Amino acid sequence: xxxxTEKKGEPSLDKFVIHGGKPLFGEVxxxxxxxxxxxxxxxxxxxxxxxxxxxxxxxRDVVIEMEILRELGIGVRVVNHSTIEIDSRGLNKYSAVSxxxxxxxxxxxxxxxxxxxxxxxxxxxxxxCNFGGVRPIDQHMKGFEALGAAIETRNGIVFADAxxxxxxxxxxxxxxxxxxxxxxxxxxxxxxDGQTVIENAAKEPHIVDLANFLNSMGADIMGAGTxxxxxxxxxxxxxxTYSIIPDQIEAGTFMAAVAATGGSVLVRNIIPKHMDxxxxxxxEMGAVIEEEDDSIRVTRSGPLRKLQVKTLPYPGFxxxxxxxxxxxxxxxxxxxxxxxGVWESRFRxxxxxxxxxxxxxxxxxxxxxxxxxxxxxxxxxxxxxxxxAALVIAGLAAEGTTEIEEIGYIERGYEDLVEKLRKLGAxxxxxxxxxxxxxxxxxx
Ligand code: EPU
Numbered sequence: 497x498x499x500x501t502e503k504k505g506e507p508s509l510d511k512f513v514i515h516g517g518k519p520l521f522g523e524v525x526x527x528x529x530x531x532x533x534x535x536x537x538x539x540x541x542x543x544x545x546x547x548x549x550x551x552x553x554x555x556r557d558v559v560i561e562m563e564i565l566r567e568l569g570i571g572v573r574v575v576n577h578s579t580i581e582i583d584s585r586g587l588n589k590y591s592a593v594s595x596x597x598x599x600x601x602x603x604x605x606x607x608x609x610x611x612x613x614x615x616x617x618x619x620x621x622x623x624x625c626n627f628g629g630v631r632p633i634d635q636h637m638k639g640f641e642a643l644g645a646a647i648e649t650r651n652g653i654v655f656a657d658a659x660x661x662x663x664x665x666x667x668x669x670x671x672x673x674x675x676x677x678x679x680x681x682x683x684x685x686x687x688x689d690g691q692t693v694i695e696n697a698a699k700e701p702h703i704v705d706l707a708n709f710l711n712s713m714g715a716d717i718m719g720a721g722t723x724x725x726x727x728x729x730x731x732x733x734x735x736x737t738y739s740i741i742p743d744q745i746e747a748g749t750f751m752a753a754v755a756a757t758g759g760s761v762l763v764r765n766i767i768p769k770h771m772d773x774x775x776x777x778x779x780e781m782g783a784v785i786e787e788e789d790d791s792i793r794v795t796r797s798g799p800l801r802k803l804q805v806k807t808l809p810y811p812g813f814x815x816x817x818x819x820x821x822x823x824x825x826x827x828x829x830x831x832x833x834x835x836x837g838v839w840e841s842r843f844r845x846x847x848x849x850x851x852x853x854x855x856x857x858x859x860x861x862x863x864x865x866x867x868x869x870x871x872x873x874x875x876x877x878x879x880x881x882x883x884x885a886a887l888v889i890a891g892l893a894a895e896g897t898t899e900i901e902e903i904g905y906i907e908r909g910y911e912d913l914v915e916k917l918r919k920l921g922a923x924x925x926x927x928x929x930x931x932x933x934x935x936x937x938x939x940x
């Protein structure tokens with residue numbers, strides 16, 4: 497479990513220490529999808545009743561978001577390790593400007609949720625993982641404006657106001673396929689007057705999950721999972737129970753770990769269809785994949801083969817699996833090429849992998865990886881969530897000891913990662929360190 501400081505997103509000196517070189521065997525159960533949970537929790541603000549949400553991953557971003565809701569005076573009850581109840585009936589604020597908001601990306605969903613409920617919102621601009629490039633939210637704003645809100649940004653706070661004319665349905669064409677904008681506009685449109693149509697919408701499984709959650713509470717959303725989503729505004733949403741889908745990226749991360757270390761693992765609690773874009777690449781690399789109804793077995797005993805891959809919006813290969821795949825390809829025979837097709841840049845982990853003996857050259861959106869015989873353990877630092885996951889995979893496959901700093905990033909999105917990997921036979925532990933009296937900074 498996360499400590500109080502860690503829950504609040506403060507930096508910590510804790511590390512993962514991995515003694516690598518061991519194949520993984522056994523079974524692992526995937527948690528609920530983080531990127532669905534961080535949208536569904538603020539979506540509960542739109543509901544006039546109690547929402548019981550099951551299969552919640554208790555990762556740091558979720559814990560911070562629950563804390564943000566509590567700061568607003570909303571009742572958030574943890575029923576058990578993966579179930580919460582959110583009661584926002586008494587909510588009478590449309591302002592969330594505390595420091596907690598800046599600690600996570602998904603706090604931007606509060607703008608859509610407040611707008612939907614109160615026709616007004618004041619929300620501190622989001623923080624979250626920084627891949628080294630910009631992370632604009634102009635498409636979210638374009639959608640809110642189309643629905644009738646006036647938008648202004650001052651002192652790091654977004655002010656959205658539709659209190660005069662109210663929110664009305666509108667047609668919104670997204671200039672880029674954006675997960676966040678699609679979900680945020682959906683939130684604002686649920687209780688708006690009339691029909692909203694989002695064109696060129698994102699199609700990720702968590703978009704469908706948010707729509708299913710809202711529909712199960714009384715919304716009228718059609719087309720989620722296609723690139724045209726139609727939302728007919730309703731009078732109100734009612735409380736109910738909903739279970740979040742499994743995390744496609746967590747499942748993919750375990751699959752990549754087995755591909756890197758060798759071994760055979762049954763990954764449970766997955767939706768095989770969501771995994772297609774990842775399993776195709778695992779098979780191309782030489783892993784053997786066996787699908788069952790809600791699990792996938794991944795086995796790797798032979799050599800790894802090189803790949804060409806470009807990340808794309810769903811159903812393309814997910815950008816959130818790109819660093820983990822890169823870690824595996826460091827060990828493949830031949831030269832692989834990865835093109836990042838979603839973010840401006842997402843290769844900050846390559847410097848760290850090079851410390852471990854990887855041969856990676858990055859030029860803009862393209863990384864060229866020349867496979868090596870083996871990696872060697874080293875002290876490394878996570879620069880974001882998936883970069884951290886890539887370092888864990890590299891550390892598990894490497895000979896010797898890898899120490900990973902800045903694990904707070906990893907704990908944003910992976911629940912019980914150390915415990916789950918240890919059950920598969922990995923030698924990984926989470927070590928807490930007191931600050932040194934006179935710390936010597938490590939050169940970057
Ligand atoms: N974009 C714009 N304008 C916008 C919004 C996005 O130009 O208003 C651009 C972005 O710069 C990027 C592309 O559109 O180039 C896609 O961005 P998107 O909006 O889809 O990303 P996001 O919603 O901010 C979510 C996930 C990310 C994941 C991306 C892409 C959450 C909280 N985050 O971010 O997840 O990489 O979709 O699938 O859902 C992660 O989990 O590690 C993570 C970073």
